[in-house]
Amino acid sequence: MARPKTVRSWLLVAVVALVAVLVPQVPDWLPVSAASVDPGQLRQRVLDSTNQPYQGYAEVSGALRLPELPRLSDLTALLTGTTRVRTWYAAPSRWRFAVVSTAGERDVYGTPDGDFTWDYGNNQVTRLVGEVPVRQPRAGDLTPPELARRVLSAAAGDPVTALPARRLAGRDVPGLRLTPRDPDTTIGHVDLWVDPGSGVPLAVEMTARGAGRPVVASRFLEFAATAPSADVLTPRRPWGSGYSIVSAPGIADALGALGRGFPPPRLAGRALRETNAAGVRGVGVYGTGLSAFVEVRVPGDIGAQAADAIEKAGGDSEEFPEGTVTRLTITPLSVAVARSTFGRWYMLAGLTSSDVLATAARELTLLRGRRR
Secondary structure, X not given: XXXXXXXXXXXXXXXXXXXXXXXXXXXXXXXXXXXXXXXXXXXXXXXOXXXXXXXXXXXXXXXXXXXXXXXXXHHHHHHHXXXXXXXXXXXXXXXXXXXXXXXXXXXEEEEOOEEEEEEOOOOEEEEEEOOOOOOOOOHHHHOHHHHHHHHHHHOOOOOEEEEXXXXXXXXXXXXXXXXXXXXXXXXXXXXXXXXXXXXXXXXXXXXXOOOOOOOEEEEEEEEEOOOOOOOOOOOOOOOOOEEEEEEOOOHHHHHHOOOOOOOOOEEOOEEEEEOOHHHOXXXXXXXXXXXXXXXXXXXXXXXXXXXXXXXXXXXXXXXXXXXXXXXXXEOOEEEEEEEEXXXXXXXXXXXXXXXXXXXXXXXXXXXXXXXX
């Protein structure tokens, strides 16, 4: 039986994994100048930079007001505080990042043979065998290059405009602002500053609609558009360390156990874009861009615990003849749980307004005589 804290963490993970959007604030106190670059061309350079090697030292600052997640302290710290990350990138299958803290260092290596984790504090090396379709977001996902590519890919049709240059990691670099067209997304705009030569983003800022500052900030303090050495990217097993092998998937198994049946073709006026999202059975993705949301039917005990967790976190419930909808917004994330009088439970989450999720949730309670 899943605990409320586990279900609540899934609601957060599902959306962050879906669009992975969070960002930083970058100081303006130095005069800067950079050659003007068309924002459309700059966006394309970012999308084309997947094979551009680089290395650097980044700072990720999160300002989300998350409920307590005692079993996911790393995720909570990443989205609510400041995390410093050293990163090396050679190719999509050859990379490494290290989270640096006063307690030591935790390194994650990406190799063609799988991911390796080196935990300095526990003196433990772990090898992950297989591909994980869904996993908990980690610090490497929120470095400027990774975060920017995810946002731009998700919002391919949204307009971009030029921003004044900023000085980042000793470079004067041009910027661009992406403004979502969909009025229902909770994201007001996303700002990026990009090294024009390499196309690698040096900073990203995502700001919620109506907010005065970013909900997360990610920027390079040090950066070089050079390839890291093979030695840096090769996992090492220090003398005396422990070693374990973990088979994938992990989180995907837990999420896959929730889904039951098939998502309906439309919800809240949005077409079903993807079924079995990220390889997880029963998860549907609706809509496009940054206002997309996910939906999954779940067992009654999971749904009841999720609704209880949302209410305890400050959410509210509304009764309808067809069932109950419970919802919560943790800017910019919205979550909802629906219970129909037919005994079916559903969970929804997205970077979209809670009204959209509430509409979709009520539509789910109206489904009759349909095997899902």
